Amino acid sequence: MGRLDDKVAVIVGGGRNIGRASAKLFASEGAKIAIFDMDEERAAGVTEEVAEQGGECVYALGEVQNVDDIKAMIATVVDRYGRIDVLLNCAAISDRSPMLELDDDEYRKIIDVTMNGTYFTCKYVAEQMVKQGTGGSIVNFSSGSAYQGNTRRVAYDMAKGAIVTLTMDMAAQLAQYGIRTNAIAPGITGSQVGGMIAFEDRQTNNLVGGRAGYPEEQASVALFLASDDARHLYGQTLRNDGGGSVV
Numbered sequence: 001m002g003r004l005d006d007k008v009a010v011i012v013g014g015g016r017n018i019g020r021a022s023a024k025l026f027a028s029e030g031a032k033i034a035i036f037d038m039d040e041e042r043a044a045g046v047t048e049e050v051a052e053q054g055g056e057c058v059y060a061l062g063e064v065q066n067v068d069d070i071k072a073m074i075a076t077v078v079d080r081y082g083r084i085d086v087l088l089n090c091a092a093i094s095d096r097s098p099m100l101e102l103d104d105d106e107y108r109k110i111i112d113v114t115m116n117g118t119y120f121t122c123k124y125v126a127e128q129m130v131k132q133g134t135g136g137s138i139v140n141f142s143s144g145s146a147y148q149g150n151t152r153r154v155a156y157d158m159a160k161g162a163i164v165t166l167t168m169d170m171a172a173q174l175a176q177y178g179i180r181t182n183a184i185a186p187g188i189t190g191s192q193v194g195g196m197i198a199f200e201d202r203q204t205n206n207l208v209g210g211r212a213g214y215p216e217e218q219a220s221v222a223l224f225l226a227s228d229d230a231r232h233l234y235g236q237t238l239r240n241d242g243g244g245s246v247v
């Protein structure tokens with residue numbers, strides 16, 4: 001028996017890295033998967049990988065900050081599977097310069113994708129879950145960046161801080177419908193957000209665990225939060241960071 005048997009899981013930003021690993025793990029635990037991503041090659045690739053391991057997967061293309069794209073994705077998933085039980089929000093983009101050098105339009109774009117995109121997918125998928133009347137589980141991705149100042153980043157860090165707060169608000173507001181909301185704040189994992197530079201070779205002496213994380217190590221915590229194993233957990237953001245936050 002799988003921990004997500006008969007569940008339908010939407011994985012936003014499921015085309016790469018943590019989202020991809022989560023799609024494969026959730027499918028192996030019995031979930032039917034829907035990938036929502038802006039990149040067709042990535043989304044189609046993961047859909048094929050899930051099918052190759054014997055799972056069921058569809059994808060919908062769109063941008064998380066566009067409410068029309070989110071609504072179309074929900075309609076596609078409900079049309080195909082009849083429902084949504086789990087939402088995992090992985091899509092994000094990051095800045096790489098200090099505030100004084102950050103272009104205002106880039107700032108707005110990062111907030112729009114990383115913060116508003118998470119808000120709107122949460123809002124409209126939660127609306128669908130409430131309509132179904134059988135609860136659900138929502139898992140957001142924050143970041144260790146939410147908790148520390150950084151010399152070369154600001155918009156992403158702000159958005160990730162907002163996701164910690166959003167997760168608590170949603171937990172408080174949606175529990176009455178049987179919907180649990182939690183989040184994960186990873187440390188460096190797999191490849192950098194929005195890029196393919198691998199972290200494996202990075203100097204990681206500052207991590208208790210001694211190394212950067214693998215995407216599968218975020219996926220396993222996402223599975224825990226998504227499943228009934230975490231049925232008493234509401235509004236928490238778990239620091240899944242190889243101990244980076246404790247030293």
Ligand SMILES: NC(=O)c1ccc[n+]([C@@H]2O[C@H](COP(=O)([O-])OP(=O)(O)OC[C@H]3O[C@@H](n4cnc5c(N)ncnc54)[C@H](O)[C@@H]3O)[C@@H](O)[C@H]2O)c1
Pocket residue numbers: 012013014015016017018019036037038039042062063064065089090091092093113117141142143144145185186187188189190191192193194195
């Ligand atoms: N990788 C890390 O080291 C790390 C560290 C801390 C937090 N996180 C968080 O974990 C989550 C997953 O990170 P990742 O490294 O797997 O990211 P990634 O950049 O590897 O993958 C993100 C996916 O989202 C998609 N995407 C980007 N913008 C989109 C948009 N506007 N609309 C729809 N899809 C879009 C991309 O096509 C891609 O498939 C993110 O929320 C990230 O902030 C990652």
